Amino acid sequence: MVKLKVKDVEFSYASVPILKNVCVELAESEMLSVVGPNGAGKSTLLRCIDRILSPQKGCILLDERDIKKISRMELAKKVGYIPQSTTSIFSATVFDVVLIGRRPHISWRSSEEDTEKVLETLQMLNIEEFAMRDINELSGGQQQKVFIACALSQEPDVLLLDEPTSNLDIRHQLEVMDIIKTIVREKRIAAIMAIHDLNLAARYADKIIMMNSGKIFSAGDPVSVLTPENIKHVYGVESEVMDKRGRPHIIPIRPVGFV
Amino acid sequence: MKMTSSAETKTGLEKRAEIKAQYKKFVGRKILFILSSLILIFIIAGVSATLGSYPITVIEVYSIIWQGILEIFQNAVFIMSHGIKKFYQTYFTTKEIVIWGLRLPRIIMGILAGIGLAIAGTTMQGVVRNPLASPYTLGIASAASFGATLAIILGAGFVTGKYIIIVNAFVFALLSSFIIYGLSRYKSATPETMILAGIALMYLFSAMTGILQYFGEAEAVKEVVFWMFGSLGRASWDKLSLMSIIIAFCIPLIMLKSWDLNALGVGDERAKSLGVNVEQTRIVCFVLASLVTAGIICFTGTIGFIGLVSPHMCRMVIGGDNRYLIPASGLFGAALLLGADTIARTIIAPVILPVGLITSFMGVPLFLYLIMRKRKEYW
Known part of the structure; x- marks a missing residue:
C-alpha cells in the first residue's frame, strides 16, 4: 500500500530552483535512500515532506491526503523528522529529550502512558x-540515538532522516542503521533517508533515488541505481x-x- | 533488534522500573526546590518586615499580617465605601499601620518584581535560545529609561500628573518590543534577527537618553540616574494592583507554552516537526515576557541581574524543563530580590541603597562561584 506519494514537486528559494519535478512513492515497511552530491536537493x-518548507508546485500525499490539508499537530503524529546536526541544545536529561517527542500527543501534563512510551523507546534503542x-x-x-528515540516516541508512520550517520564512527554507523532498519520492519514505518555514504545506502535501502541538481536522475533498487555510469554522470567520479x-x-x- | 530471552526481559523490566524511580526522584527534587523557594520567601518577608525605625518582632509580623487579612475580609464593604486610609485609622493599631501601610507594599512589590523579572528572563533565554539573554536583552530597559527620562527632564509624556514617569516608561518599553515584533514578522523570527534588532534599539534609546541628559538640569539628571538604579521604595497598593494584574495575566500564558519552549530547545526544525509553530511561539512568548518586564520596571526602574541569574541558578539545580523551571525561577527570583532589598536596607542603615545595586553586588560573586564550581555543562 502506498503510504507516501510525492507528485511533481517543485521548490525554489527566492527564484533559485532547488527541486524540479520530483516524484517519489513509498510503501510502509520500506526504506528509501536519497543520494546525490551536495546541493542536489536531498534535505x-x-x-x-515534513512541511517545514512548502513546495510551490506539486503535492505530497500521506495516506492519499494532501499534507497541506493536515494540521501541523496532526502531521506531527504521522511524520517524524531527524534533522542533520543539531545546534547546541539546552541542558536536559536524555529522558526529557525523548519526552519532548511526545509533544504532539500531550497537552501539559505528561501521563503514565507517555512515561511508558519513553521507556519503551529508550529500551528499543538500548x-x-x-x-x-x-x-x-x-x-x-x-x-544521534537519543534524537532517533525522540522522533520515535512521536510514533510516526513516516520517518525522515537527514544524514543520520554523518560524524559517527563505523560501529555507531552500523548500529544506527541496524536500528532504523529494524524499526522500519517491526513498526511498519516508511523511512526516507538522505545519505552520502553510497555503500551504507546500498546495504540497507530497499529503494534508492539518485538526485542531481534538483531532479531525480535515477530511481529503483540499489543494483540498478548505483552503477558506474550513474555515479560518473552525477558525481563526476570514476568508480568500480x-x-x-x-x-x-x-x-x-x-x-x-x-x- | 535481537530476540530477548526471558531472563533478559526480566532485567529489562527491572531497568525500566529503576529509570522510572530515578525520574520520579528527579521530579520530586524539582518540586522540593519550588517548595523551598516558597518557604524562603515567607521567611525573608517576615525578617524584612521587622526592619525599620519602629520595632516589631518576626512573630508579631506574621500575626499582624494574618489578623490584617481577616480584618480586611471582614470589613471589605467598609473599605469599598470609605477607602483604605479611613479603614486603617478606624480599625488598625500603629503597629498594624506600619506593617500594612508601609512595609508590606514594599515586600510584595519585591516578590512580584522578582517573580516577573525572573520568569521574563527564563522565557527570553528559551525564546532566543541563548544563555546571555535577560528581560533586558532586547532593548526594553533602555527604551523604558528613555521614556522615564523624557518625563523627568522635559516633563513630556503620554499623560500628565504623578503617573507620567510610569506611563512613559511602560509605553516606551512596549514600543521597543513592538518594533522588534514588527521586524521579526517582516523578516523571520529567528533568534539572530531578534537579538541584533534588540541590540540596535538599545543603542538608539541610550543615545536619545544621553542627549536629554546632556542638556538636562543637574537635579533632573540625578533623578534619572536614581530611577535607572531600580528601587522598591516607590511601592504602594495602587501600583501593586496594576502590577499584579499584568503578572497574573501573562505568567499563566507563558507557563502554558512550556512544552513549546522545551521543543524550541532542541532546535527549530525538530520543534517544527513536533508540530510546534516555532515563529508564533517565539513571538507570543517574547511579547508576554516584554509585557511583564514593562509592567514591572515602569514602577521600579531597571532592577538588573535577577532576570539573568535566577534562571541560571535554577537550571543548575533542577535542569532545563520549562514546566518546572519557569515557576522555580520565578519564586527563587522573588526570594533573591527580597533578600537583596533586605540587605540594601540594613547594610548602611538608616541609608537605604537602591536594590538594583545590591542585586548586582550580591548576584555577581554568587553567580561566578556557581559557574566555577559547576563541573558539567548545564546550558
Missing part, C-alpha cells in the same frame, strides 16, 4: 543506561562497483578529469 525534499544523564555529556553516536551478497559495493577511483 530540501525531506523538509518539503540507551536506558543514559536515561538520567545530560544529553550534552554524551558522544555524537549516543546523541562490485557485487557483495546481492548488494552493490562501490569503490571510488578518481574524480573525472582530475589529474
Whole structure:
C-alpha cells in the first residue's frame, strides 16, 4: 500500500530552483535512500515532506491526503523528522529529550502512558543506561540515538532522516542503521533517508533515488541505481562497483578529469 | 533488534522500573526546590518586615499580617465605601499601620518584581535560545529609561500628573518590543534577527537618553540616574494592583507554552516537526515576557541581574524543563530580590541603597562561584 506519494514537486528559494519535478512513492515497511552530491536537493525534499518548507508546485500525499490539508499537530503524529546536526541544545536529561517527542500527543501534563512510551523507546534503542544523564555529556553516536528515540516516541508512520550517520564512527554507523532498519520492519514505518555514504545506502535501502541538481536522475533498487555510469554522470567520479551478497559495493577511483 | 530471552526481559523490566524511580526522584527534587523557594520567601518577608525605625518582632509580623487579612475580609464593604486610609485609622493599631501601610507594599512589590523579572528572563533565554539573554536583552530597559527620562527632564509624556514617569516608561518599553515584533514578522523570527534588532534599539534609546541628559538640569539628571538604579521604595497598593494584574495575566500564558519552549530547545526544525509553530511561539512568548518586564520596571526602574541569574541558578539545580523551571525561577527570583532589598536596607542603615545595586553586588560573586564550581555543562 502506498503510504507516501510525492507528485511533481517543485521548490525554489527566492527564484533559485532547488527541486524540479520530483516524484517519489513509498510503501510502509520500506526504506528509501536519497543520494546525490551536495546541493542536489536531498534535505530540501525531506523538509518539503515534513512541511517545514512548502513546495510551490506539486503535492505530497500521506495516506492519499494532501499534507497541506493536515494540521501541523496532526502531521506531527504521522511524520517524524531527524534533522542533520543539531545546534547546541539546552541542558536536559536524555529522558526529557525523548519526552519532548511526545509533544504532539500531550497537552501539559505528561501521563503514565507517555512515561511508558519513553521507556519503551529508550529500551528499543538500548540507551536506558543514559536515561538520567545530560544529553550534552554524551558522544555524537549516543546523541544521534537519543534524537532517533525522540522522533520515535512521536510514533510516526513516516520517518525522515537527514544524514543520520554523518560524524559517527563505523560501529555507531552500523548500529544506527541496524536500528532504523529494524524499526522500519517491526513498526511498519516508511523511512526516507538522505545519505552520502553510497555503500551504507546500498546495504540497507530497499529503494534508492539518485538526485542531481534538483531532479531525480535515477530511481529503483540499489543494483540498478548505483552503477558506474550513474555515479560518473552525477558525481563526476570514476568508480568500480562490485557485487557483495546481492548488494552493490562501490569503490571510488578518481574524480573525472582530475589529474 | 535481537530476540530477548526471558531472563533478559526480566532485567529489562527491572531497568525500566529503576529509570522510572530515578525520574520520579528527579521530579520530586524539582518540586522540593519550588517548595523551598516558597518557604524562603515567607521567611525573608517576615525578617524584612521587622526592619525599620519602629520595632516589631518576626512573630508579631506574621500575626499582624494574618489578623490584617481577616480584618480586611471582614470589613471589605467598609473599605469599598470609605477607602483604605479611613479603614486603617478606624480599625488598625500603629503597629498594624506600619506593617500594612508601609512595609508590606514594599515586600510584595519585591516578590512580584522578582517573580516577573525572573520568569521574563527564563522565557527570553528559551525564546532566543541563548544563555546571555535577560528581560533586558532586547532593548526594553533602555527604551523604558528613555521614556522615564523624557518625563523627568522635559516633563513630556503620554499623560500628565504623578503617573507620567510610569506611563512613559511602560509605553516606551512596549514600543521597543513592538518594533522588534514588527521586524521579526517582516523578516523571520529567528533568534539572530531578534537579538541584533534588540541590540540596535538599545543603542538608539541610550543615545536619545544621553542627549536629554546632556542638556538636562543637574537635579533632573540625578533623578534619572536614581530611577535607572531600580528601587522598591516607590511601592504602594495602587501600583501593586496594576502590577499584579499584568503578572497574573501573562505568567499563566507563558507557563502554558512550556512544552513549546522545551521543543524550541532542541532546535527549530525538530520543534517544527513536533508540530510546534516555532515563529508564533517565539513571538507570543517574547511579547508576554516584554509585557511583564514593562509592567514591572515602569514602577521600579531597571532592577538588573535577577532576570539573568535566577534562571541560571535554577537550571543548575533542577535542569532545563520549562514546566518546572519557569515557576522555580520565578519564586527563587522573588526570594533573591527580597533578600537583596533586605540587605540594601540594613547594610548602611538608616541609608537605604537602591536594590538594583545590591542585586548586582550580591548576584555577581554568587553567580561566578556557581559557574566555577559547576563541573558539567548545564546550558
